[in-house]
Amino acid sequence: MYKLSSLPIEILYKILDNLDTNDIITMARLNSWFSYRLSTLLGERIEHNVKSDGWRIHIDILAKSYPFSQASSSFPFPTELLLLSEFSRINPYTLTLEFNLYPIDDDGLDAIVSATQSQRSIVLFDKIKTNVDIVAYFAQISTNRRLQHVNQAGAAIMNDRNILSSGKEEESSGLAVMGTGFKIQYNLTRKIQDKDMLKLVDQFKLDYEQHKSELDVLCLQDESPAVLSFHKVHVSPEWWLKQMKIPSFSSNEQQEPQHGYW
Incomplete structure (x- = not known):
């Protein structure tokens, strides 16, 4: 044959x-x-x-932080990251598609590829509980720069206790499973030297002071921070094709997006 x-x-x-x-x-x-x-x-x-064709993955990360020592009506205070995928490579052995993550611009249509790592990062402290919710959307931007189609494509809740306990070393990494064939890669850094990262930590401390209860005596100046950064999306090609088919959307440019997530 x-x-x-x-x-x-x-x-x-x-x-x-x-x-x-x-x-x-x-x-x-x-x-x-x-x-x-x-x-x-x-x-x-x-x-x-x-x-x-304009197909993209949009990641919405919402981190809500509050102290363990005192629950109050002023907590939690939120930190939100809006990230957009940029195709990077395909693994020739596993066929996994890799997309870099960058902050989304003010128009909500393009990624800011020149952004610093701090702009796709959140701050964690051992004595501050932080709930991290991740929601992903699969969207299509038409040729005339309009959002033509969007649907929710996956979600995950990250346990900050597990992340911090498993990342005692200065640098560690992991994957948040968003669904079958869909994962988000993150890095945890405890050795913070970058100037932008230090500013991010200082901003978190300021937010904490503004939101904490009068009964809470925790001082973050005495605590060591960690920074959680989101870098890549890994998806299977089967997952990618499935997202483009669900649901099918009319090509009529005058219609509004099917969902108002973005």
Whole structure:
């Protein structure tokens, strides 16, 4: 039997480029040989989805902090991060799609790729309880710079106690599972030297002083902080294609977005 693998790679690409993306994924899942070689073709399809078709992942992170020692009506005080994905690479062995996370601009349509790490980070203290809720949306921005479609694509609640207890070293990392085939990568830093990071910590301390109860005597000046930063999104190609199909939305540019999340 004649094998596709015996063809020159250029001819193989020409043939498989006529398949739809689902079929390319099926072929790439056959074995490591196809996975490695078809990852380039699959990556090009995903990059087209992002740049030409406008599909993006939006991450809304809401951290609510309050002291363990005293519950009061003034707590919790919130910190919110609005992040947008930028396609980075496809892993040629696992076919996992990787997207860098950046703060979203004022118009809500583009990522600020020049942003500092502090702009996608939140502050944690051992003696301050922080609930971290993450909600992800899959959205499409039309060619005339309008939000054409958006749907909720995943959610997670991060336990700050588990994060802090598992990250006693100066640097650690982990993954927040948002759903099947969808994870968010985060880093925890305890050794804080960057000037912007130090400003972020100082702002948190200021917020704490403004919101704490009069009965609460905790002084954060005596406590060591940690900074939780969100860096990447990892999704399977199957997850990505599924999001583009659910739900199907009319191409009529005059219609409003289906949901008002963004």
